[in-house]
Structures are given as C-alpha cells and as structure tokens.
Amino acid sequence: MPKPGASQSSLSAIAGITTGLVGFLSSFVIVIAMMQNLGATDGQIASGLLVVCFAIGITTLFLSYTSKAPITIAWSTPGAALIAGAFAAGEGDSEMLARAMGAFIVAGILLIATGLIKPLAALVSRIPSEIAQAMLAGFLLAYCTEPILVLASEPWLAGPVIVVWLLALWLAPRWAIPAAFVASCVVIALNFNSEAVEGISILPHLEFVMPSIDGAAIVNIALPLYLVTMASQNLPGLAILKAYHYKLPWKRSMVTTGFMSSIIAPFGGLTINLAAISAALSAGSESGVEHLKRWRSAMWSGYTYITIGLFCSAVVVIISAAPSEVFGTLAGLALVGTFAGSVAGAWKNPAEHSRMPAAVTFIIAASGVTILGIGAAIWSIAGGLIVRGIILARKQAQEDKAETHAEHQ
Structure with missing residues (x-):
C-alpha cells in the first residue's frame, strides 16, 4: 500500500519500477533455460537478454506515451517455457538456434498480421483457452518436477x-522468485566454478545469429509460440486493461510488438507481447496513482527494463557459474506459478466438452511425442480439438434426437 501523503510522481515511480523488477526477476531464468536448450552460448544468451529488455522498455515507453494508458510489455514467458520444455538440455546446437531465431521472426510477423487482419485475431480467439492452457501445462510438467528430483539427489x-x-x-x-534467486546466488558463491565463467564478458554486447527459415521450425516453434503468446499473454493483457477501464490500441500494439520481436530475433531476442499478470x-x-496518470507508471517500467538490460551479461555470468542442479531448481520454481495458472485455466470449466479435451491435450503435450516431424505442441492442440469436436457432435446428435422424439409425441 502506498504511504499517506506520497506524491503522484513517487507513487508512479514505485509502481513502475516494481512492475519492471517483478516482470524480469520472476521469469528471466526461464528465458535463459530456453536459450540453453536451443544451444545458445553464454554470450548469445546475454545478447538475447539485452535486446529483449531494450525492446520491452522501448515498446512500453512508446505505447504508454502515445496512448496515455498504462500499457506494459513483457517477453513471452509461456512461449519461453513451451520451447524450453520441447527441447531437452544438451539437445540444441548452432543450427537449431538459427532455425529457432528464424521461427521467432515468423512469430513476430504473425503478430503483425494479427494487428492488421481482424479475421486472424478472431480466429485465434476462437481456439478454446482451456486447450491452449493445457498444452502449456503439459510442457511445464517436467520442469516443475525438477526441484523435487534435485532435492532428493542433492539436498544441500x-x-x-x-x-x-x-x-x-x-x-x-x-x-x-527474486528471493529464491538471491538464495541461489548464495549457494552458487559457496560452490563457485571459476572455470565456467572464463572468457565471458560482463559488459553489454550484441551477438548476431544468422536466422534460418525452416518449415519444421515454423510448425514446431513459431506456430506454438504465436498461439500460446496470444492465448496466454495478449488476450489476457487486453482483458486486464479493459477491466481497469483503459482502451488498448490493438492494431498499434500488435504491429509494434510484432515488429520489435522480428528485429531483435537475430540477436537472440525472444518474442515480446502485452504483459498480463504484471500489467495490474x-x-x-492498489498503486495509489490516479487513473489518468497511471500511464506514467508504465513509463517507469520501461525505463527499468532498459536499465536491467545493461546488467544482463553479469546475470548470465552468475547463472553460468551455478551447478546445473541449482539452476534447474530455480527454473522449476519460477515455472510453478505459470503451471498453476495453466492448470487452473485448463480445467476451470467442468463441462465434458471442456474437461476431456484439456486432459487429452495435456497428456499429448507432456508426452513430448514427435510424429512426421511435427512436435507435441501441434499434436496436442489437434488432439484436443478433435476430442472436443467429437463430444460436441455427440451432444448435438443427442439433442437433435430428443427434439425429433418430442415432435413425434
């Protein structure tokens, strides 16, 4: 709660800085895990964090200032978690990273198209949210069990x-999660591996990755990333702003975030989108800022992300020095909240045509199966939609039969 007598300027600064810090510290480990699984080097990870923080900051400043609404931007945490779960640690290499960066560009283009083509946004919004949430939950399951497994094998x-x-x-x-990160730093200090950080620069820098446009990567990375970003970030972000009586410039927001996502991808930048949870x-x-002045809080959030970006290389150095078990524990804990939200969203509707498709989607996603070169993300959505269609068709047939029987009475 804000202190009595605090000025609107100081309240705006507090709310905005908190938004930026919580947004970064609560999920940056997931982004690092994703890049590691894709085969990125420490330098490429640092470059990716730098450009995505700058992209978030600049886009937040632009949208909040031009609309005079508290529009905050974030990276696609669900998208990062989805990709991290789809690729095992050590599986990635430079070729996979190049294909992933190409897929990030495609995802950005799809966001631009969503802003320019209204039927596309309407089509995406028709995908049942419980299926999208169940897909994400399925991929997160293995990550969220990691802390328990490490606790059993390496309790100290x-x-x-x-x-x-x-x-x-x-x-x-x-x-x-920020507190857990501090605890992780203490554990890392006690188990510091100086060899792991040799040659890693703590100065801000960029590393270019030549993107490769690959059909399989578009299907297995770009499309799932786009769908989960829309379903778990952009649409909820829109709803949150509406709930607080703000009008979102939808076209401008989608085009801007899509454009920024595309241009930062060759430097390791993850797709950005409307903030959802942290937007509030x-x-x-609760911030105590007057309704018409809350856009200034969003501006402070943008400044915070730009500042954080300058220190991302140092963060990567800390993570690089960590025993893999510590980082796995931290990443798993960071994903528990996202997993809980996904599970709640997947099974919030008790109706059979909602519950059963969500279960099928979750099981397929958790299996990690790849068939005909198509990964579990697409198969899980397809499986969920097929089961949903069957249940709804059966229900409609039963209703038609009952109606026909009633007419003959």
Whole structure:
C-alpha cells in the first residue's frame, strides 16, 4: 500500500519500477533455460537478454506515451517455457538456434498480421483457452518436477533455495522468485566454478545469429509460440486493461510488438507481447496513482527494463557459474506459478466438452511425442480439438434426437 501523503510522481515511480523488477526477476531464468536448450552460448544468451529488455522498455515507453494508458510489455514467458520444455538440455546446437531465431521472426510477423487482419485475431480467439492452457501445462510438467528430483539427489543444493522460496511465499508472494534467486546466488558463491565463467564478458554486447527459415521450425516453434503468446499473454493483457477501464490500441500494439520481436530475433531476442499478470501492478488502483496518470507508471517500467538490460551479461555470468542442479531448481520454481495458472485455466470449466479435451491435450503435450516431424505442441492442440469436436457432435446428435422424439409425441 502506498504511504499517506506520497506524491503522484513517487507513487508512479514505485509502481513502475516494481512492475519492471517483478516482470524480469520472476521469469528471466526461464528465458535463459530456453536459450540453453536451443544451444545458445553464454554470450548469445546475454545478447538475447539485452535486446529483449531494450525492446520491452522501448515498446512500453512508446505505447504508454502515445496512448496515455498504462500499457506494459513483457517477453513471452509461456512461449519461453513451451520451447524450453520441447527441447531437452544438451539437445540444441548452432543450427537449431538459427532455425529457432528464424521461427521467432515468423512469430513476430504473425503478430503483425494479427494487428492488421481482424479475421486472424478472431480466429485465434476462437481456439478454446482451456486447450491452449493445457498444452502449456503439459510442457511445464517436467520442469516443475525438477526441484523435487534435485532435492532428493542433492539436498544441500536445492534445499536452501526451496526453503527461501517457501518463506517468501508466506511473507511476500510477489517476491518469491527474486528471493529464491538471491538464495541461489548464495549457494552458487559457496560452490563457485571459476572455470565456467572464463572468457565471458560482463559488459553489454550484441551477438548476431544468422536466422534460418525452416518449415519444421515454423510448425514446431513459431506456430506454438504465436498461439500460446496470444492465448496466454495478449488476450489476457487486453482483458486486464479493459477491466481497469483503459482502451488498448490493438492494431498499434500488435504491429509494434510484432515488429520489435522480428528485429531483435537475430540477436537472440525472444518474442515480446502485452504483459498480463504484471500489467495490474501499473494499471491497478492498489498503486495509489490516479487513473489518468497511471500511464506514467508504465513509463517507469520501461525505463527499468532498459536499465536491467545493461546488467544482463553479469546475470548470465552468475547463472553460468551455478551447478546445473541449482539452476534447474530455480527454473522449476519460477515455472510453478505459470503451471498453476495453466492448470487452473485448463480445467476451470467442468463441462465434458471442456474437461476431456484439456486432459487429452495435456497428456499429448507432456508426452513430448514427435510424429512426421511435427512436435507435441501441434499434436496436442489437434488432439484436443478433435476430442472436443467429437463430444460436441455427440451432444448435438443427442439433442437433435430428443427434439425429433418430442415432435413425434
């Protein structure tokens, strides 16, 4: 709660800086895990974090200033989690990374098309949210079990991080992952591996990755990334702003985020989108900022992301020095909230035509199966839609039969 007598300027700064810090610290480990699984080097990961933080900051500043609404931007946390779960650690290489960057460009183009072509946005919104959420939950399952597995095998590495996370959940839930990160830093310091950070620069720098446009990567990375970003970020972000009585310039937002996503991809940048959960930190009344002035909070969030971007190389150095078990624990804990939200969204509707398709989608996604070169993300959505169609068709046939029987009575 804001302090009595605090000025609107200071309240805006507090709300915006908090938005930026929470947005970054609660999910940056997921982005790093994704890049590692794709085969990125530490330098490429640092480059990717730098450009995506700058893209988030600049886009937030542009949209919030031009619309005078608290529009905040974030990276696609669900998209990063989806991709990280789809590729096992050590599986990636330079070719896979190049194909992934090409897929990121395509995902950005699809976002631009969504802003320019209204029927495309309408089509995406018709995909049942429970199916999209179940797909994401399926991919997150393996990651979220990692802390328990590490705790069983290496309790002195995972234990302190988990304990701090649990205490923070009780005392300050919003800061649970940042607190766990601090605990991880302590564990890393006690188990520091100087050889792991040799040759890694802590200065901000860019590394170019020549993108490769590959059909399989478009199907297995670009399309799932686009769909989960729309379903889990952009549409909820729109709903949150509407709930706080703000008008979102949809076309401008989609075109801008899509354009920025495409141009940062060759430097390792992940797709960006409307912030969803963290959006309320700047747009909500809890900040104490007057309704018409909350766009200034979003501006502060943008400045915060740009500042954080300058220190991303140092963050990567810390992660590189960490035992893999510590990072796996931290990444798993960071994904628990996203997993919980996905599960809740997947099974929020008790109706059979919603519950059963979600279950099928979840099972296929969790299997990680690849058939005919097409990954589990697309198969899970297809499986869920097929089961949903069968259940709805059966229900319609039963209703038609009952109606016909009634007419003959």
